[in-house]
Amino acid sequence: MTPDQLYGWWLPARASTYAADLDRQLDVFHVAMGLIFVCWGAFMIYCLIRYRARPGVPAVYSHTGIVKSMIPDGIVLAFELFMIFVIGLPVWAHVMETFPEEKKANVAAVIAQQFAWNIHYPGPDGLFGRRDIKLISSGNPIGLDDADPAAKDDLVSVNQFHVPLGKPTLVYLSSMDVIHSFNVPAFRTKQDATPGMRVRIWFEPIMTGTFEIACAQLCGLGHYRMRGDVIVHTQEEFDAWLAKKQAEKAEL
């Protein structure tokens, strides 16, 4: 899909497995909110016209009580509890708490810094190489320690996150300096990357293409231009890309 097709005036295209679940809840909420608002508004306009001040018509003196106003409160409470326990928490658990198995997933680490997304792929051995902040240089943005055997087959890319279609991607998210937030609008993925913490997130794309990564948490003067792309390939393309990159690394 081109950006024109992906993004518009409302929710972006749904490019991950859980996007539809989350969108459905947004829809339910907005329909309910609209209903409540229209009812409130209609009642208010009715009152403003029906009970406008007219000479000779005094206001009704009453201290009526609790029961009547409880009815809308009760409806709203019931709606909210229904949303939380029946609809909300299962989806939250699915998106934020149920992680794919590492063996079956594509694993990568995203290390945010001012103002770039570093992607660290563990390579065929599935192990991330050791990192040390003392080794950070322009050629080695995350400080990967080449002496570590696990680091031999690791790949690092900046702002270009390559993932395969058809299996979930598990991301270890962290930050080197300040708090950033990993946001892929088309996937409905968002998670803060806090220095000193390493959190897991996952997504499973349902289409190939290029999807924007934005930083959602103010991280300094370059916050607005801290962007990258998730590039979703078919599995074959992804494997070919990996092989090509491994070969390039071996040449160096």
Add this chain to the structure above:
Amino acid sequence: MSSYSTPWILESSDEPTSTGVPHGKLGMWVFLASEVMLFGSLISSYIVLRLGSPLFIVPSHEMLSVPVAFVNTLVLIVSSVTMVLALASIQQDNPKGMIWYLAATIACGLIFLTVKCWEYPHKWHEGITISSGLYGSFYFTMTGLHGIHVLGGVLFNLYILVRGLKGHWSPRRCERVEYAGIYWHFVDLVWVVLFPLLYLL
């Protein structure tokens, strides 16, 4: 004071109040409620990081000079007792007794601060500084903030003492002696919480 006078910060007026509690006393307690939240936020931050951070290294008891701090704690507790006696004296119309007890309270406060002034450079030599680690950061921030409160309490008591020397207080007019006492007890109480948290555990 100029000819036009409005009741001063903790002035109590003789007008009856809706609750029967003088304004000053009520205001003092509300102020202490906010102080509880202030120290509460620091203490809970301390507990959270102490339990949660792998880099929270607590120095050994020798480095912390626990006995000195223990003596300091006793000094503060004694000062609370003398403060109670000071208030009791004036309530029994014994201004002289109040002045002596108040002087003892102030002396205890000053001893406490002097010992702190000895402790700080001592810790610094031991390598515990504000930036050396989380313990040092918390130690100096929390005891420093408490020290400022002790200083405030000493000044408050000093004001009561000076007024007392001029024969200002009487059993009918001793609310502010009581407020100074409430504040002083609070400051002591904070230390009684801080001492085990910072030194013993």
Add this chain to the structure above:
Amino acid sequence: MEGVAVHPKAGAHETHPELSFVRKYIFSTDHKVIGIQYMITSLLFLLSGFTMMLLMRWQLAYPGHVLPIIGRFLPDTMAPGGVMLPEFYNQLGAMHGTIMVFLGVVPLGVSAFGNFVLPLQIGAKDMAFPFLNMLSYWIFLVGGILMLSSFAMPGGAAQSGWTSYSPLADLAPPGQTMWLIAMTFIITSSLFGAINFITTTMNMRAKGMTWMRLPFFVWCQFVTAILLVLAFPVLQGGAILQLMDRVAKANFFIPANLIFGGVPVEQPGGGNPLLWQHLFWFLAHPEVYVLLLPEFGIVAEVLANGTRKPLFGFKELVISLCSIGVLSFIVWAHHMFLSGMRTDVTKFFTVTTMLISIPSVMVLTCFLLSLRGGSIHFTTPMLFAIAFLPLFGIGGLTGLPLGFTPTDIYLHDTLYVIGHFHYVVVTGSLIALFAGIYYWFPKMFGRRMNVFWGKVHFWVSVIAMNGIFFPMLIQGMAGVLRRQYDPTAQVHNLPSLGLNKVMTWSAILLAVAQIPFILNFFISLFKGEKSTDNPWNATTLDMAACPSPPPHGNFAGDLTVHRGPYEYSVPGHKTDWSPQHVPEDQLTGRMQQQPAQQE
């Protein structure tokens, strides 16, 4: 024996009426003067925060274009050649939030109206601690000036957002230190104010003024003051820790192995950035209710007065208010759903957040039902109070998908959040504050504001406000993120960029709409129609029991309160308002035809 002992206590106000100008209007301890000082000051701060917003909005609608008018006067460190720098944009963003919240809306709602109205409504001669009250204003002013002057610091003002998240704020230029120091002043000032409000409300009620006879406005101020006393010190604690981090290189919010600008930081670290967020939001969520509750009170006063009937469900309103007060302390982490907290914690906060929406709905329902059976007079304050109902409703409703974890994943940090809280704070709080200004102006200055220009101000403002904030909700749904200096830098923003022009021109319209208000305010001050002692035929003591403007000492003699606060249109009474302090036998009689009410 100098000093306090010899002073006449209760008579102090009456015995020394001759005061110098300075003691009377500048360093005054009179709650009414302090209230008006607070009002003027906070309106000025609102204007400065609004100007900052206009600059930002221009940059958003026309990125990279020269700022009109002001651009030429800005130094090169802010806007070289009149084009805004990202640093300057971030400074404006942080300062706009800080100024609007801490120096604009809160002082206007709490300190200005609270100071002026609360003692009058409970029948007190002044605050419990007048000197502390004066101190509170001057500390506030110093804090505000420090805050504004931080633009002159090297590196500019605070630029880490009004939330000042660590470690960004820990490592930011010196403006952040100034922010923390200024916040300390502001916190101290509101602490003094809150102590005063609580003591005054508890201790200085007139005879017969029982708790359930207190006007709803007083209840609101009382609960707000409790929130301030308990929540602000926690931010103070957080500010002390951040200050230590910045000034003395402490480790509180600095995690291990932190590298900033390519250089490892000096400290060994070990702290936790999330701790700052917890401390900050523990204040800042109750703070949202501090922004809102006094305005609930204003709307209640105006609604009861404009409908000429008792408020619907006074007891429920008070119960809701107290529940909001309690619950507001256990919802703070709903600002942190995506910060990496444990997910069982997020579930707890989702439930509490949904719970706190119930009393808010209850308040709004009571206000709406109050319209029913009324005799609604569309006066200027009443127009603002009526507009509050649906517009604050939008603000409240858009809070639902944000407080709800699964939908918050997408909406978090988008413009939807901005739209939501601006609907709450601007079309909610600020509109109610305008209602309050129009309502109490005759009482404050003894003259009325012009009705026609008041209505022009109302209609243009309301249209402009919606023109600013509704497109934000749409952009938020399109995924546009907040705090973006240049929205064209990200692909997913591009389709809805046109809305930025709508918002910017609406903001300019809102600015234009304030001109009639400002002129109306100052011209009415000197040339307005003289007001009667009870300008709105109201029942509460502030309106009914003292002249306009009230003299020093407020009331002649002691008052006795005989009834609840909103006894309008009582059958068997001569007038359709029954003031709280008038004995029953003076009120009974045949209801007379009311003279047409002044608008």
